[in-house]
Amino acid sequence: MKTLVAFTAATLVFGSAVLADLNVQFIEGAPKDRFEISSTIDCLSGPFDITIDLTPSAGALIFDVTEQGSGVEVFQPFELVAGRDLVSGISDVKDGDQxxxxxxxxxxxxxxxxFTIDVDDTSSARQITVNGSEIAGAEVHMSGNGTVQSSVFDAEARAVIIGSGCAS
Incomplete structure:
Protein backbone atom coordinates (compact mmCIF):
# COMPACT_ATOMS: atom_id res chain seq x y z
CA MET A 1 0.00 0.00 0.00
CA LYS A 2 2.86 2.42 0.81
CA THR A 3 4.34 1.85 -2.66
CA LEU A 4 1.00 2.66 -4.30
CA VAL A 5 0.68 5.84 -2.23
CA ALA A 6 4.24 6.92 -3.12
CA PHE A 7 3.63 6.21 -6.82
CA THR A 8 0.35 8.12 -6.75
CA ALA A 9 2.00 11.08 -5.00
CA ALA A 10 4.83 11.09 -7.54
CA THR A 11 2.33 11.00 -10.40
CA LEU A 12 0.48 13.98 -8.91
CA VAL A 13 3.69 15.96 -8.45
CA PHE A 14 5.27 15.10 -11.80
CA GLY A 15 2.14 14.76 -13.95
CA SER A 16 2.70 11.78 -16.21
CA ALA A 17 6.23 11.20 -14.92
CA VAL A 18 7.57 7.74 -14.31
CA LEU A 19 8.97 7.05 -10.85
CA ALA A 20 12.76 7.10 -11.20
CA ASP A 21 15.71 6.74 -8.88
CA LEU A 22 19.10 8.37 -8.77
CA ASN A 23 21.38 6.64 -6.26
CA VAL A 24 24.53 8.14 -4.76
CA GLN A 25 26.72 6.02 -2.48
CA PHE A 26 29.77 7.16 -0.48
CA ILE A 27 32.39 4.45 0.11
CA GLU A 28 35.15 5.14 2.64
CA GLY A 29 38.49 3.90 1.40
CA ALA A 30 42.21 4.21 1.95
CA PRO A 31 43.84 6.13 0.49
CA LYS A 32 40.93 7.25 -1.71
CA ASP A 33 37.26 7.68 -0.83
CA ARG A 34 34.77 6.93 -3.59
CA PHE A 35 31.38 8.24 -4.70
CA GLU A 36 29.24 6.10 -7.02
CA ILE A 37 26.27 7.59 -8.87
CA SER A 38 23.81 5.37 -10.70
CA SER A 39 20.30 5.30 -12.08
CA THR A 40 17.71 2.54 -11.82
CA ILE A 41 15.91 3.81 -14.90
CA ASP A 42 17.04 4.32 -18.48
CA CYS A 43 15.68 7.77 -19.34
CA LEU A 44 17.90 10.28 -17.53
CA SER A 45 19.20 12.46 -20.34
CA GLY A 46 20.81 15.81 -19.96
CA PRO A 47 22.18 18.10 -19.63
CA PHE A 48 21.64 18.03 -15.88
CA ASP A 49 23.81 18.70 -12.86
CA ILE A 50 24.45 16.52 -9.83
CA THR A 51 25.83 18.43 -6.85
CA ILE A 52 27.20 16.79 -3.72
CA ASP A 53 27.06 19.25 -0.81
CA LEU A 54 28.90 18.19 2.36
CA THR A 55 28.06 21.43 4.23
CA PRO A 56 25.18 20.00 6.33
CA SER A 57 26.99 16.70 7.09
CA ALA A 58 27.16 15.50 10.69
CA GLY A 59 30.98 15.37 10.53
CA ALA A 60 31.51 18.86 9.06
CA LEU A 61 33.13 17.14 6.08
CA ILE A 62 35.46 18.74 3.53
CA PHE A 63 37.24 17.65 0.37
CA ASP A 64 41.00 17.28 0.94
CA VAL A 65 42.59 17.58 -2.50
CA THR A 66 46.03 19.13 -1.87
CA GLU A 67 48.90 18.66 0.56
CA GLN A 68 48.48 22.17 1.96
CA GLY A 69 45.22 23.56 3.20
CA SER A 70 42.31 22.47 5.34
CA GLY A 71 42.70 18.70 5.00
CA VAL A 72 44.53 16.31 7.29
CA GLU A 73 47.48 14.03 6.45
CA VAL A 74 46.69 12.10 3.26
CA PHE A 75 45.08 14.02 0.38
CA GLN A 76 43.67 12.83 -2.94
CA PRO A 77 42.60 15.04 -5.84
CA PHE A 78 39.34 14.46 -7.70
CA GLU A 79 39.62 11.60 -10.21
CA LEU A 80 36.79 10.44 -12.44
CA VAL A 81 37.21 6.65 -12.64
CA ALA A 82 34.02 5.46 -14.38
CA GLY A 83 31.50 7.02 -16.72
CA ARG A 84 33.82 9.59 -18.26
CA ASP A 85 31.73 9.66 -21.48
CA LEU A 86 28.62 10.64 -19.48
CA VAL A 87 30.19 13.68 -17.80
CA SER A 88 30.53 16.92 -19.76
CA GLY A 89 31.77 19.14 -16.93
CA ILE A 90 33.19 19.09 -13.41
CA SER A 91 33.34 22.03 -11.03
CA ASP A 92 36.76 23.09 -9.81
CA VAL A 93 37.35 21.50 -6.39
CA LYS A 94 39.73 23.33 -4.07
CA ASP A 95 41.14 22.04 -0.80
CA GLY A 96 38.59 22.56 1.97
CA ASP A 97 35.62 22.88 -0.41
CA GLN A 98 32.38 21.30 0.70
CA PHE A 115 34.98 9.28 -8.78
CA THR A 116 37.59 9.19 -6.06
CA ILE A 117 38.59 12.03 -3.77
CA ASP A 118 39.67 12.39 -0.15
CA VAL A 119 36.98 13.40 2.32
CA ASP A 120 38.01 14.50 5.82
CA ASP A 121 35.99 14.93 9.02
CA THR A 122 36.69 18.25 10.73
CA SER A 123 34.61 17.59 13.86
CA SER A 124 36.34 14.61 15.50
CA ALA A 125 39.73 13.12 16.31
CA ARG A 126 39.38 10.56 13.47
CA GLN A 127 39.61 13.19 10.75
CA ILE A 128 40.93 10.99 7.95
CA THR A 129 38.28 8.27 8.35
CA VAL A 130 34.68 9.05 7.46
CA ASN A 131 31.85 6.66 8.26
CA GLY A 132 28.18 6.69 7.25
CA SER A 133 27.02 8.54 10.33
CA GLU A 134 29.51 11.35 9.63
CA ILE A 135 28.31 11.90 6.05
CA ALA A 136 24.67 11.68 7.21
CA GLY A 137 22.91 14.95 6.47
CA ALA A 138 25.07 15.83 3.44
CA GLU A 139 22.92 16.54 0.40
CA VAL A 140 22.68 15.56 -3.25
CA HIS A 141 20.93 17.93 -5.67
CA MET A 142 19.91 17.06 -9.20
CA SER A 143 19.03 20.05 -11.37
CA GLY A 144 17.96 20.38 -14.97
CA ASN A 145 15.08 21.64 -17.08
CA GLY A 146 14.29 24.28 -14.49
CA THR A 147 13.79 21.85 -11.62
CA VAL A 148 15.87 20.84 -8.62
CA GLN A 149 15.37 17.64 -6.66
CA SER A 150 17.30 16.79 -3.53
CA SER A 151 18.04 13.98 -1.13
CA VAL A 152 20.03 13.61 2.07
CA PHE A 153 22.70 11.01 2.81
CA ASP A 154 21.57 8.57 5.49
CA ALA A 155 23.69 6.78 8.12
CA GLU A 156 24.40 4.08 5.51
CA ALA A 157 26.17 6.75 3.38
CA ARG A 158 23.51 6.58 0.66
CA ALA A 159 21.26 9.23 -0.89
CA VAL A 160 18.36 8.43 -3.23
CA ILE A 161 16.37 10.85 -5.35
CA ILE A 162 13.00 9.34 -6.21
CA GLY A 163 11.03 10.63 -9.16
CA SER A 164 14.03 12.04 -11.03
CA GLY A 165 11.79 13.48 -13.73
CA CYS A 166 11.66 11.13 -16.70
CA ALA A 167 8.58 11.83 -18.80
CA SER A 168 6.57 8.94 -20.12
Missing part, protein backbone atom coordinates in the same frame (compact mmCIF):
# COMPACT_ATOMS: atom_id res chain seq x y z
CA UNK A 99 30.61 20.86 -2.62
CA UNK A 100 31.25 19.73 -6.16
CA UNK A 101 29.09 19.53 -9.26
CA UNK A 102 29.13 17.14 -12.20
CA UNK A 103 27.33 18.12 -15.41
CA UNK A 104 25.90 15.03 -17.04
CA UNK A 105 24.98 14.34 -20.65
CA UNK A 106 22.92 11.35 -19.55
CA UNK A 107 22.89 8.58 -16.95
CA UNK A 108 21.62 5.29 -18.39
CA UNK A 109 20.71 2.40 -16.13
CA UNK A 110 23.69 0.09 -15.60
CA UNK A 111 26.29 2.75 -16.46
CA UNK A 112 27.45 4.26 -13.15
CA UNK A 113 29.58 7.32 -12.70
CA UNK A 114 32.23 7.06 -10.02
Missing amino acids: SLTLTMTQLPMGMPIS
